[in-house]
Amino acid sequence: MINALRGMKDLTFEESERFVHIVTTAIGISKKYGYSYIETPILEETKLFKRSVGESSDIVGKEMYQFMDKGDNDVCMRPEGTAGVVRSFIQAKLDRRQNEKFKFYYYGPMFRYERPQKGRLREFHQFGCESFGEASVYEDFTIIQMIGDIFKALGIGYTLQINSLGCPTCMPPYRQKLIGFLTECKEELCEDCNRRIDTNPIRVLDCKNEKCQSLLIDSPKLLQNLCNECDSDFKKLKTLLDKSNIAYEVDSNLVRGLDYYSKTAFEFVSNEIGSQSAIAGGGRYDKLVEFLDGKATPAVGFALGIERIMELVKMPKTEREGYYLGVMEEENIDALFPLASKKRVAQKVTVEYEPKKLKAHLKGADKVNARYCAVIGEDEMKNGTIWIKDLVEKEESIINQSDF
Template sequence: MKITGVKGMNDILPAAVGRWHEMERLAREVFHLYGYREVRTPAVEHAALFARGVGEATDIVNKEMYVFEDKGEELLALRPEGTAGTVRAFIEHGCHVEGLQKWFYIGPMFRRERPQKGRYRQFHQIGCEAFGAGQPAVDVEQIALLADLFSRLGVTTDLKLNSVGDAACRPAYLASLKGYLQGHAGALCADCRDRIERNPLRVLDCKVESCQPVLQGAPRLLDALCQGCKDHLGAVTSGLDALGVAYRLDPRLVRGLDYYTRTAYEFASDALGSQSAVAGGGRYDGLVETLGGQPTPGIGFALGQERLALILEAIGRAPPEQGPAVFFLSADEAGAKEALRRASQLRKLGIACDLDPRGGKMKTQFKQAERVGARYAVVLGGNEAASGEAKLKDLATREELPVRLDDLAERLRE
């Protein structure tokens, strides 16, 4: 019986991994420039963490989380997002006493949602979280960081910005929105009708065409903000203006998780056809306290690596060279032994090299050298092993140059 991969999971093969290495390398580089340090949290957490943090009324908790009972009868979950676990670690290890904390993470998440292009049931995110600063300057800096990363990757994005209010102004707005949606429920899709009672803000994010006329007429949260939220949003927009980060205000932009307050933002790209989100985040000033910690403001974002990899492929950004510098081909048994010896020497000097331990026809070995992306090839046989000299063949230009095997490391470095 042939065993296949689990539906909705995705293999990332060697030919595609180069783009992932590139985005992760650049992400780490940019995060370092902005003072963010890496944190690694478990893929498995108590299910209650996400119910309290993400929100019991969200689709993630209601429909999409992988929840199971372990042998100790604890209810556990595969993490569906990165923020709640990062906040849990911040609280559990008493990091609030260390002042402002700026962390980033890279890793897999899990949601049992309908698989589609660029979205899988095991997916990967790169995210940042900043704890301890409620000032809008940290919002500006984090958005600028993400814009900087996309610029270095060569990805053109559209930044949408909104405020989702706070405890002072959102309750009154939600009551107004709920009343409006109830009055137009007959014109909404089934998902929107279901969300009216348990999560009305998410109705604004619906993409179903038939719902759009109703949503266009819905009350705007921007018009209902309290003065504190207005001032915060104004400081964020003026800060982005000062840094030259382009954005547009989108009154219908909401985040799908309950913990967001004030700033909400999203980066979208049309490289895959229709414009779609590739990263998003916002402020969550009450989340640390909700999960049992000291009152601590926070803000963070998550970037979808699968979606970004598709965008990099669509814009023609090739994976960086990953092949070995040189591939040794053996013409006979003596050449095979010499190839192993020379490969060992080069590897100790930090030079990547490869060979085909099967030997065989030269044509087959050359095909393998090209398959692994080698830059150069060297054919070794008994004569080359005895003389210490061979030919260095450029696999791109097919040019051959004589080389002393003892000088090979220096020639490759040149």
């Protein structure tokens, strides 16, 4: 027997229905916010992710499905969605159309070569949005509001955490300050953090080691070192969230795993799904378009993890629907097909090809969750009629086949 690869899952029955429900709900709401669909390839040049996500990140460092194709190109299965969308945005020269705004939504599979666990797969699915050309913090707010709308429509509870990561004006000086602080208490920090001081010092902030966290209490805080613009944008964001009654927590240690974020960073978290608790994450990435050789274009975006959300979504239980058609004598089967196609114009129809006793047909109708069981037996065939039973109301009738 051949099984699916490690960390890759098949979805069927009510699971696949929940999956589709989440996607269609998210699509419906993002369309109301002015987003249109973008489809980009799953396979991209490896360079794209190295430059956008960042070589220091674990995603690029050790989690990529990377290989050489038959034409000797260094390619990679996308580990996240933003890089491809930005690449496409630049390739279509939309970056030259300054003053225009572009809003795209996407969904599809992402791949990371990690050890699977609860809420973490090697192939997983994200729904995401990217908004280009809007530098205003109002857009950051609007995107957060939109995610709130999506979760509300899905009936999901969450905690919203926000932070500001600063910009090229205020981040580098802060980074130096932090490195200085960390170097002083280097001896007491954990092994990982010592490595991080060189590779990605900001990541030390969200180290889970308790000793590191206790040392960090006295560390310089980015929120106290923001430049005027970043500081006023962050204050504005908080005011906007307050005014629209969106609850949030400021988490000064919230660091996004991808290098391209600046200013607003946010994460939606659930405490009901195990240790991988982020159900959506995003933020502003004003420098990424430029960094991938486009004309400077401000942008904000987010992605939500569909599999993680699936555990939180409850579907209404499916009601009986449509018709089940069967015959009791072998020679009458052909009579069912014209009736079936007529009904299928508006209804779900299941046709049983084996002749069966009435009892077996009723059971069959139960099994496919049909509302009506319609059977042609000896008498019905003779009279040109069909026997129908409403399985919910338990009422039965015999009508002419021409009236079916």
